[in-house]
Amino acid sequence: MLLAVIAACEIGFWVLLAAGMATRYLLRKPQAGMILLLMVPLVDVVMLVASVIDIHRGGEPSFKHSLAAIFVGVSVGFGHQTLKWADGWAAYKFAGAPRPVKPPKGARERARRERAGWFRHLLAYVVGVGIMIALGLLSGQGWDAVTGPAWGWTVALVIDGFVSFSYTFDGDSEDAPAPKEKQVV
Helix, strand or coil: CHHHHHHHHHHHHHHHHHHHHHHHHHCCCHHHHHHHHHCHHHHHHHHHHHHHHHHHCCCCCCHHHHHHHHHHHHHHHHHHHHHHHHHHHHHHHHHCCCCCCCCCCCHHHHHHHHHHHHHHHHHHHHHHHHHHHHHHHHHCCCCCCCCHHHHHHHHHHHHHHHHHHHHHHCCCCCCCCCCCCCCCC
């Protein structure tokens, strides 16, 4: 049953996002669209409550609880950025807003973006693993079963950290392109 709730919540996230954008830009009702967009985080609350209820009713902590925790963590870490990205593109496509600006290609700017992305990943990890531990403690059976996926996520976080911060030490730290040499004919 919990897996069905998780699947419905994931589908609900994208449906609410699309409905909010469509209402805001296609139907030209920005306030109604904003209400739909503000409901997007409620999907995560439903998923979290369903997990707690399942554990409270005696459900054994398992991967499905971990999956719910991961989805909630990722929504906390990356949800705002996803909504902002979708809103920028919807405004451009349907409301005549300017095209979203591509990030600068300079090495310093890329390093800054990569580090910011890693910090969002870290936030998602802390929230997700915190929820896993809380669900394990709530079950009274310990957190070993529910935190199993956290080990793989830890490895991914560490690798992401090395890659993200490696841009800081990139040898090509000059943001301005090198001048082109003139050819003599």
